[in-house]
Amino acid sequence: MSRESTSGQKILIVDDAEEIRLSLSAFLRSWRYTVVQARDGEEAWNILLQSDISLVVSDWSMPVMNGLELCNRIRAASFDRYIYFILLTANTEKADMIAGMEAGADDFLGKPFDQSELRVCIRAGERILHLERRLKRQQQQIVETNAALIQTEKLATLGAIAGSVAHELNSPLGAILNAAERVQAILENVMPAHEELQEDIDLLIRAALHSRAVVADLLISARTPGENETCHVVEVVDGWLRLYKKQLELYGIEYKFVVEETRPVALSYAALSQALTNVLMNARDALIENTEEKERHISLRAEADTSHCIITIQDNGPGISAEVESRLFDAFVTSKEQGKGTGLGLWVTRSLLKKAGGGIVMRNREGGGAEAVMILPLAEL
Ligand SMILES: Nc1ncnc2c1ncn2[C@@H]1O[C@H](COP(=O)(O)OP(=O)(O)OP(=O)(O)O)[C@@H](O)[C@H]1O
Ligand SMILES: [Mg+2]
Known part of the structure; x- marks a missing residue:
């Protein structure tokens, strides 16, 4: 008859009469549903607690806990999902149906039922559950978007x-x-x-x-960058080296800076110089804080594709510590002792690069040490 289910929906059948459970299961399985069975309300309740089933077809009168009591208990509990409840009953009197609805039943299936009635009931349940899941996903998205907006605003x-x-x-x-x-x-x-x-x-x-x-x-x-602010990476790197070369040598830090000829980048000299200084000073600090007896290296490589210049800065220090790793770019996050670091360097660097339409990521290198990759858009021709 009707189309087979492809939803893989699990359905819990609750009835003390074995022949009803078997005939219901046979129908539902032939429509490709997964069926779980329980002999009374108590058994059904325990199954619901331990599974993710959200569709129940339950008989009304059963020993231990009847269908109405089971339904009441489900509605009073706080499951993380909606449970659609179909009450199977010979009592289709108005008063009984009202009692069933008051207990929270979603639908009724009169005994004896035929295949098509069962099919329609299950289909309606599936539709409601589908809508409920969609609503939940959308709610979750709204919560996440709100949180992101608040963070940006902050x-x-x-x-x-x-x-x-x-x-x-x-x-x-x-x-x-x-x-x-x-x-x-x-x-x-x-x-x-x-x-x-x-x-x-x-x-x-x-x-x-x-x-x-x-x-x-x-x-x-x-500061909001002005229009058409550009600079040559090679000039900024040379300028930086002129200022800090002596200092690197003083700390015994070997350095290898390789800058490919590129078009200018869309960032002012001052901003790129600031961004480079922050990252390179972090590499210097990591190297001089490290007490291990080994050579100290910093390398910088700048290369460009058709639209961006990528600057990679690596050091062979101890690497980024786990305690700050996930918050590196937040303001005032530092692992340095008081007076040595304010935790603003990477925050400033990221905001400068973001304003220019670029970005920065940092990670630990496989062989030890840290690596920063800065991405800068090339200036328009
Ligand atoms: N090359 C690196 N190696 C190891 N850890 C690093 C490296 N670069 C940054 N970090 C870690 O990231 C933290 C944050 O860096 P950030 O530059 O934002 O602040 P800071 O250096 O602590 O202080 P500030 O730059 O404001 O003086 C550092 O305290 C350090 O723990
Ligand atoms: Mg710093």
């Missing part, structure tokens, strides 16, 4: 706040630094022997310099 707000706080702090920090440097110069002349005071002023200057670096990071990431 980050945008955080960025804006950070930008304006940084702006406010910039001038006073400059003043503190200038004044401290003047005091330092005077102290050296007037009280050259006062070591304690000299140390204090040194500390003050170092703290002000650190704060100024953080403020500069925040300012640059909060």
